[in-house]
Amino acid sequence: MDNSTIGDIFDYLRNGHFINDNSNREDERIWFDYLDxxxxxxxxxxxxxxxxxxxxxxxxxFYFSKQGxxxxxxxxxxxxxKWIDIFxxxxxxxxxxxxxxxxxxxxxxxxxxxxxLLQEKLNRIEKRKMTDLEKIKQLADELxxxxxxxxxxxxxxxxxxxxxxxxxxxINLINIQEDATTT
Amino acid sequence: MFxxxxxxDFINALNRNxxxxxELFNKRSISLRxxxxxNSLEEQEILELDKLIDGNLINVEAGIVSLEEELSDFFExxxxxxxxxxxxxxxxxxxxxxxxxxxxxxENVFQKKERYLKDIKKGLKKIEQVLMSQVRxxxxxxxxxxxxxxxxxxxxxxxxxxxxxxxxxxxxVFQLEEIISTGTLFNSLIDGEFKVIVLKVRQALMDxxxxxxxxxxxxxxxxxxxxxxxxxxxxxxxxxxxxxQYDLRAKSNIDEILGNQNALFFAGxxxxxxxxxxxxxxxxxxxxxIQKVYQKQEKHSQTxxxxxxxxxxxxxxxxxxxxxxxxxxxxxxxIYIAQGGDLFEFVQRFExxxxxxxxxRLTLFCKLISMYGDLLDISDMMQSTxxxxxxxxxxxxxx
Numbered sequence: 001m002d003n004s005t006i007g008d009i010f011d012y013l014r015n016g017h018f019i020n021d022n023s024n025r026e027d028e029r030i031w032f033d034y035l036d037x038x039x040x041x042x043x044x045x046x047x048x049x050x051x052x053x054x055x056x057x058x059x060x061x062f063y064f065s066k067q068g069x070x071x072x073x074x075x076x077x078x079x080x081x082k083w084i085d086i087f088x089x090x091x092x093x094x095x096x097x098x099x100x101x102x103x104x105x106x107x108x109x110x111x112x113x114x115x116x117l118l119q120e121k122l123n124r125i126e127k128r129k130m131t132d133l134e135k136i137k138q139l140a141d142e143l144x145x146x147x148x149x150x151x152x153x154x155x156x157x158x159x160x161x162x163x164x165x166x167x168x169x170x171i172n173l174i175n176i177q178e179d180a181t182t183t
Numbered sequence: 184m185f186x187x188x189x190x191x192d193f194i195n196a197l198n199r200n201x202x203x204x205x206e207l208f209n210k211r212s213i214s215l216r217x218x219x220x221x222n223s224l225e226e227q228e229i230l231e232l233d234k235l236i237d238g239n240l241i242n243v244e245a246g247i248v249s250l251e252e253e254l255s256d257f258f259e260x261x262x263x264x265x266x267x268x269x270x271x272x273x274x275x276x277x278x279x280x281x282x283x284x285x286x287x288x289x290e291n292v293f294q295k296k297e298r299y300l301k302d303i304k305k306g307l308k309k310i311e312q313v314l315m316s317q318v319r320x321x322x323x324x325x326x327x328x329x330x331x332x333x334x335x336x337x338x339x340x341x342x343x344x345x346x347x348x349x350x351x352x353x354x355x356v357f358q359l360e361e362i363i364s365t366g367t368l369f370n371s372l373i374d375g376e377f378k379v380i381v382l383k384v385r386q387a388l389m390d391x392x393x394x395x396x397x398x399x400x401x402x403x404x405x406x407x408x409x410x411x412x413x414x415x416x417x418x419x420x421x422x423x424x425x426x427x428q429y430d431l432r433a434k435s436n437i438d439e440i441l442g443n444q445n446a447l448f449f450a451g452x453x454x455x456x457x458x459x460x461x462x463x464x465x466x467x468x469x470x471x472x473i474q475k476v477y478q479k480q481e482k483h484s485q486t487x488x489x490x491x492x493x494x495x496x497x498x499x500x501x502x503x504x505x506x507x508x509x510x511x512x513x514x515x516x517x518i519y520i521a522q523g524g525d526l527f528e529f530v531q532r533f534e535x536x537x538x539x540x541x542x543x544r545l546t547l548f549c550k551l552i553s554m555y556g557d558l559l560d561i562s563d564m565m566q567s568t569x570x571x572x573x574x575x576x577x578x579x580x581x582x
Contacts (some may be wrong), residue, residue, distance in 0.1 A: 014455075015448040056446070065446040066409065076441040076449050082360070086421040095335050095382045127488065146448070164193055170440070171419050177434045 005031070005132070006044060013064040014053070018147040018163035021060040022100060035062050058169065060099060060162025080170070083146075085125045087141055087167050092118050099162040102152070156159050184460060185237040189461070203228050208258050209240065214306045217248040266298055268320050270351045273313055277358055280306040284368045300377070303368070307380045308358065311387040317352060318394045321345060325398065329405045342409065346402045353395050356388055388460075439550040510547065516555055526551060526559065526577040527566070545572070552577060 009031050013019065020031045035041050035055070045055040056067045071079075090097045091117075093108050109132050112119045119132075126135040140158055143149035148167070149158045187193040199205065202225055207215070221229060235241045242249050278529075280303055287299035325345045332338040362370050363381060426432040431437055447453065461471045519529050530548045552559060559582075563578045 013455040014447065016450065016452050018448075034545050063446055063448065064453070065444075066450065067446070068341070071449050073442055075430070075440055076444065077437070079449050080437065080441055083410055084423055085427055089417055091419055096333060098412070130525075138517070139302050166446070168415060171415065171422060173440045174418075174422060175436050176421055176425065177417075 002011075006047065009035070009044070010051075011047070013055070013062070017063075017167065018161070019062040020147065020161040020163050022159070022162055024150050024152070024159070025137075032062065047060055058163070059165040061166065063163070063166070084168060085121075086142055086172075087171070089118070089121045090126060090143075091137060092121055097160060097164070099164055101160040102157050103160070104141075104157055105140060106156075108136050109133050163180055187236060187238065196238070196240070200228065200231055200240075203232065203235070204240070204250065204254075207248065208255060211250055214247050217246050220248045253391055268324065268352075269315070269350050270316055270348060270355065273317060273352070275307050276310045276313065277355060279364070280359075280362060284362070284366055285341050288355070288367060288472060304377060304380055307384050311384050312378075312569075314387055314391045316354070318324055318391055318398070321352070321398055322394070325402060325405070329409075334418065335409060339409050339413070341424075342402055342406050346399075346406075349398050349402065352391070356391055356395070359384070360425065360566050364559070407507070422425065452549055508539060508543065509543075510535065510539075512547070512554065514551060516551060516558075517548070519551070520558065523579045526579075527574050541570075548574070 008027070009019070012028075012031070019028055019031050019035065021029065021036070023029055023032070023126070031166060035044060041055070041057065048055050048064070052067050054067060056063050056065050087097075090103070093111050094103065097103075108118075112122055113130055122132065122135055122139075126138055128135075130138075140149065140151075143158070143160075144151060145159060148164050149160050151158055187196065203220075205222065206220070221232070224232065232241070238245055240251050241562060250258075283299045283302045286295055287303065290299060291297045302503075325342065328341045328345070332341060336363055353452065363384065369381060422431060424433070425434055426507070434567055435445045440451075460469075464473060519526065522529060527548055530544050530551070552561065560580045562576045562578070565573050566576055567573045
C-alpha cells in the first residue's frame with residue numbers, strides 16, 4: 001500500500017468516519033483489509049501517532065481518536081444522548097439491530113402504526129411537523145451520515161455497518177448503579 | 184363431501200389442477216389469502232377449485248387457503264423437502280425394525296421370515312433417507328429462526344426447542360447404532376443386499392452424528408448471542424429510561440466514560456490549516472498554478488454586473504400630499520396662550536404659512552393637548568363638526 005492510500009485513509013478518518021469491513025465502498029473494504037493485518041496496523045498506527053491521532057480498532061471497524069480531551073463533557077453528553085435516542089428507537093423496532101441487519105423505512109412506518117411505543121419514541125425524537133416516513137428517513141440519514149448504516153444500491157434497503165458495535169461498546173461501558181430505578 | 188371413486192379419478196384430478204396445487208405447495212409456509220389465490224387462477228381452474236375444496240385437497244379457513252396437510256406431507260415426503268421435524272416418525276421406524284427383527288428370529292417358516300427381512304430392509308432404507316433430511320430441516324429451521332425472528336424471548340425459546348429436538352435425534356441415532364452393532368440378526372445374517380443396506384445406514388449415522396455436532400455448536404453459539412443481544416437490549420432500555428428521567432448522569436458513570444472517549448465521532452473532524460509553500464510557487468508548476476488563479480480572478484472580475492433599470496424621474500418629484508410641512512408647535516402654543524378660547528376652533532381657523540389639510544389640523548389639535556396638557560382645561564363636554572368629527576371642548580386653564 002503506497003503513501004497516497006495512507007493519505008486517503010487519513011483524509012477519510014479525520015472527518016470522523018469509520019472504516020467498516022462490510023461497507024459498500026470497495027476502497028473502504030480494501031483499507032479495512034489492509035489495516036486488519038496486525039503488522040500494517042502497528043505501522044500505520046505509529047505513523048498517525050506522530051500527528052497526535054490514535055488509530056483505534058473495533059469489532060469490524062477502525063476509527064480515529066485524539067490524544068487529550070477534544071470536547072467538553074457537556075458536548076459529549078449531548079452527542080451521546082442523541083445517539084441513545086436513535087439507537088433505542090431502532091432497537092425497539094428490531095432488538096437485533098446489529099451489524100449486517102437490513103431495514104426499510106416503509107416497514108418501520110408500518111411497525112410504528114402497530115406499536116404505540118415505537119410511535120411515541122419517534123414523536124419524541126423528531127418533534128418537527130413532518131410525516132412519519134419523513135421522520136424515520138431523518139433518523140436513517142443520521143445513521144448514514146455517521147457511518148453506522150449505508151443505503152443499498154436498490155435505494156430502499158439500508159444495511160447496518162460494523163461501526164454500530166462502537167455504540168454497543170459505549171453502552172456496555174456505562175455502569176448503572178444497582179439501586180437505579182428500572183423500567 | 185365429494186369423494187374420489189377410483190385412484191384414477193384422484194390422479195386425474197391432481198393432474199388437471201397441477202398448477203394451483205403446485206402454487207399452494209410452494210407457498211405452504213406463508214398465509215395465502217383466498218382472494219389473492221383465486222385472482223391468480225384461470226377461469227377453468229376457478230371452476231375446479233370448489234371440487235378440490237369439497238374433496239378435502241384444499242382447505243379454506245378464515246380467508247386463508249392452504250393445501251390439505253396430508254397432501255402437503257405426502258408431497259414433502261416424496262420430494263424430500265420436509266419442512267418439519269418429526270422425531271416420532273423416526274422412532275416409529277426404529278421400533279418397526281426392532282419388532283421385525285424379533286419376529287424374524289422367532290419365525291420358522293421361511294417365506295414368513297423373508298417377509299420380515301424385507302420389512303427390516305425397507306425400514307433401514309427409509310431411516311437412511313429420513314435421518315439426514317431431519318437434520319437438514321433442523322439446520323434450516325435453526326438458521327431461519329436465528330436470522331429472522333425479531334422477538335428475543337420467542338427466539339430464545341425456539342432455539343431451546345431445537346436443542347431438545349437435536350438431543351432427541353441424537354438419542355435415536357444411539358438406539359439405531361445399538362441395534363446394528365448388537366442385534367443378533369445384524370451379526371449373523373449373511374445376505375449381500377442386507378450388508379450393503381447396513382453399510383449405507385452406518386454411513387448415514389456417521390454423517391448424522393457429524394451434522395448433529397455442528398448443530399449443537401451453532402445452537403450454543405446462537406443461544407449465547409441471543410442472550411447477549413437480550414442483555415444489550417435491556418441495558419439500552421434502562422439507560423434510555425434514566426436519560427429521559429434526567430437521572431443518567433447521577434446514577435451511572437457516563438461522565439467518566441465519556442471523559443475518556445476521544446473518538447473523532449464526538450469531535451466531528453480534524454481540520455488542517457496550511458500556508459502556501461513559497462518554494463512551490465517558484466517552480467514551473469507553481470507558476471502555472473498562479474496563472475490559473477489569475478485567469479480565474481480576471482474572468483470573475485470581468486463578469487458584467489447586473490444593473491437595475493434607471494429610476495424614473497417622477498420618483499424624485501414630491502407629490503402634494505407628500506410635501507414636508509414644518510410647523511413650529513411651540514410658537515403655535517404661545518399664540519394660543521395669548522389668544523385663549525376653544526383650542527379646536529383656534530387650530531381650525533389659524534392661518535398657517537402653507538395650506539394644510541384637515542387631517543393635519545386634527546393632528547396638531549391632538550399634539551397640542553398631549554404636549555401641553557397641564558396648561559389646558561379638558562372638559563367632558565363633547566362637540567362635533569359638520570363632518571361628523573367629535574372632539575372634547577378644550578380651553579386654556581385659568582390661572
